Amino acid sequence: MDNQLIIIVISAFFGLTSGIIMHRSDFCIAGMFRDLFLFRNSPLLRSLILSITFSMLLFEVARLNGFLNHELPSSLYGLPSLTNIFGGMLFGLGMVLAGGCVVGTLYKLGAGSFPSICAFLGLLAGSALYAEFHLTWKKLSLSTRLGDAATLPQLFDLPRTLIVCVLLIFMGGFLVRWQTKGALLLPNRVKGYLQPRTAALLLAVIGSFSFILLGMPLGITTSYAKAGSFIEQLIIPGHVASLGYFQGRGFQYFSPISNQTLKAGAGPFWDGLALVQFPLILGIVFGSAVSAFNMGKLSCRMNIPFRQVFSALIGGIIMGLAARMSPACNVWHLLGGIPLLSIQSLLFTFGLFPGAWFGTFLLTRYVLKS
Amino acid sequence: MTEQIEKSIDIDVCGQICPSSLLTALREVNNHKKLLRSGQLQLNILTDNHDSINRISEATGNMGYSVKVKDRGNHYEISIAKTSVVKNF
Numbered sequence: 001m002d003n004q005l006i007i008i009v010i011s012a013f014f015g016l017t018s019g020i021i022m023h024r025s026d027f028c029i030a031g032m033f034r035d036l037f038l039f040r041n042s043p044l045l046r047s048l049i050l051s052i053t054f055s056m057l058l059f060e061v062a063r064l065n066g067f068l069n070h071e072l073p074s075s076l077y078g079l080p081s082l083t084n085i086f087g088g089m090l091f092g093l094g095m096v097l098a099g100g101c102v103v104g105t106l107y108k109l110g111a112g113s114f115p116s117i118c119a120f121l122g123l124l125a126g127s128a129l130y131a132e133f134h135l136t137w138k139k140l141s142l143s144t145r146l147g148d149a150a151t152l153p154q155l156f157d158l159p160r161t162l163i164v165c166v167l168l169i170f171m172g173g174f175l176v177r178w179q180t181k182g183a184l185l186l187p188n189r190v191k192g193y194l195q196p197r198t199a200a201l202l203l204a205v206i207g208s209f210s211f212i213l214l215g216m217p218l219g220i221t222t223s224y225a226k227a228g229s230f231i232e233q234l235i236i237p238g239h240v241a242s243l244g245y246f247q248g249r250g251f252q253y254f255s256p257i258s259n260q261t262l263k264a265g266a267g268p269f270w271d272g273l274a275l276v277q278f279p280l281i282l283g284i285v286f287g288s289a290v291s292a293f294n295m296g297k298l299s300c301r302m303n304i305p306f307r308q309v310f311s312a313l314i315g316g317i318i319m320g321l322a323a324r325m326s327p328a329c330n331v332w333h334l335l336g337g338i339p340l341l342s343i344q345s346l347l348f349t350f351g352l353f354p355g356a357w358f359g360t361f362l363l364t365r366y367v368l369k370s
Numbered sequence: 371m372t373e374q375i376e377k378s379i380d381i382d383v384c385g386q387i388c389p390s391s392l393l394t395a396l397r398e399v400n401n402h403k404k405l406l407r408s409g410q411l412q413l414n415i416l417t418d419n420h421d422s423i424n425r426i427s428e429a430t431g432n433m434g435y436s437v438k439v440k441d442r443g444n445h446y447e448i449s450i451a452k453t454s455v456v457k458n459f
Contacts, residue, residue: 026421031388038389044421099387111418115387189427189439190420190446297418299444301385308387368390 001272002258008279010213010257014206015283016290018218021206022107023288024192025199029330030095030104033356038364043186044196046178048334051200053171056339058208060164067212070340073150075251076216077342078327082144083137084344087326088333088351089358094322095330096359097367098122098315099308102221102329105316106281110288112300115312122316127221128228129317130324131266134245137325152341163341192295207335214276215255215262217336221323222251223277225266228320233268240268266324311367315359375451378412383422384445391415391422392429399430399450406435409452418445426450 021027028044035042062068073079095101098119100108105123108116130137149155153163178184184197203218211217225245233240240246246267255262255272262272292298323329326348328337337345381398383391395415405411415426423446427437436453439446 024420026419028388028421031421034389112385114385186424187428188424190423191441193420193424296441297444299384299418301418304385304387308390312387364393367387368393 001255001262001275002260004258004275007214007255007257007275011210011276012279012283014210014218015280015285016287017283018103018203018206018280019107019110019284019287019289020291021194021199021202022103022284023111023291024194025196027107027196027199027203028104029101029334030099030356033092033352034096034360034363036353037357037360043183046175046184047196047200049171050175050184050197051204052334052338053168053175054201054204055207055335056164056171056341057168058204059211059339060161062208062212064161070211072154072340072342075253077150077337077340077344079148079150080146080343080347081141082146082347083141084326084347085351087322088348089355090322090351091319091326091330091348092352092355092357093359093362094126094315094317094319094355096315096356096363097311098319099312101331102224102319102323103218103284103331106220106284107288110285111292112289112298114300114302114304115308117300118309119312119316119319122313122318123221123224123320123323124228124231126317126320126322127225127266127324128232128320130225130321131229131243131245134243134324146343146347150343152343152346155343160341167341203335211336213256215253215257216276217332218280219329219332219336220277220281221320221329221332222264222266222273223281224320225324226268226274226277229266229268307367307369311363375412376410378414378449380414380416382416384416384418388419388422391417391419392425395422395426395448395450396429399433399435406450406452412449412451415448415450416442416445417448423448 032042032045032048036045059068098105099115105116105119109120153160185195207218229240229246249263249265251264251273252261264271264273289298333345333348383394398413402411402413417423423439426448427439430450431437435450438449
């Protein structure tokens with residue numbers, strides 16, 4: 001792998017800036033879906049729609065100008081299957097119980113949140129646990145495959161630019177209406193707060209540059225499995241060696257900076273995924289910690305009700321499992337797959353809603369009891 | 371007016387998972403509605419979550435209470451009381 005240091009520095013920079021942006025705006029994707037069911041109103045979800053729409057525009061502009069030549073299906077986004085919906089449902093449940101998604105957990109952890117530390121440990125455990133039934137799940141995924149089209153343009157046999165334009169006009173209509181009514185701007189009483197709509201635009205720009213420069217959009221969950229496998233390797237190396245999921249290197253993508261196709265896997269070895277995702281993870285945690293410190297709010301409170309800590313841990317495990325079963329996490333699908341019009345990502349997103357609904361039900365009924 | 375407030379209650383929800391701070395604040399406001407409305411009580415919610423600060427302020431403000439947010443070092447304090455009687459304890 002050539003130019004490793006450059007890739008690490010760029011990815012760490014993306015992580016650092018994302019961490020600061022998400023901490024300052026409290027860009028909690030889990031909260032966006034949860035509030036839809038808890039309060040029947042989710043002002044933050046509008047910012048997520050803004051981010052998805054802007055990413056779609058940036059991806060298409062980059063593609064038309066020759067900066068992004070990614071064809072689906074690929075290792076990044078494969079063919080759709082019923083398991084994508086199921087994975088999305090499980091992910092939605094997990095992220096609401098954990099109090100943050102895979103990325104939300106990181107920026108909250110960086111600011112010192114004890115439940116998020118527990119959710120992070122759960123994520124590592126859940127991701128590693130998936131290796132135990134990977135083959136069975138892979139077979140199920142193949143047997144429930146939904147056709148040979150990976151994207152909407154392939155499904156409808158229409159030019160990609162046409163579908164992107166239609167969707168941009170449709171979603172743009174909502175966004176303009178919200179902007180005119182002031183619904184994208186949230187009331188604020190906190191000094192140093194970043195409006196979520198600004199965060200949404202900045203995250204879309206970072207995601208697009210990540211795709212153009214590093215060959216993949218923002219995403220981190222394969223590296224959760226990888227980190228879990230490193231830990232498992234220290235405890236039960238013989239078992240790790242026997243698991244096909246940790247030995248395979250089936251994931252491959254073209255790295256523009258290395259100028260070569262890199263192979264990667266979820267096992268305990270340094271590869272093209274670890275190269276991009278580990279610096280991103282550390283960058284988000286560090287960026288958020290710097291942001292919290294700068295605001296004088298870096299602190300870790302341990303006196304949290306047991307139910308909440310337990311919920312965060314269980315939510316983390318469920319989310320870790322779901323991210324491998326989907327396959328991939330919410331950020332990967334929402335800010336990468338949907339802008340690419342991946343059907344897999346759309347199915348995952350449909351699944352998030354019932355999952356988040358059930359998570360909200362459990363949260364209010366059993367976790368947040370007074 | 372300020373001398374009407376006889377006591378204040380601190381509710382610490384720092385570090386708790388979302389949306390605990392918002393739900394706890396709304397529940398406590400509801401539980402102490404009578405004293406709050408009469409101006410005898412001030413509720414202080416201690417939280418470190420940005421989104422909760424904004425949402426608690428907005429929700430309780432819409433209920434007709436006076437809301438003040440103060441930066442208290444590693445957390446924020448949201449003081450909720452009858453209109454124009456919020457005071458510093």
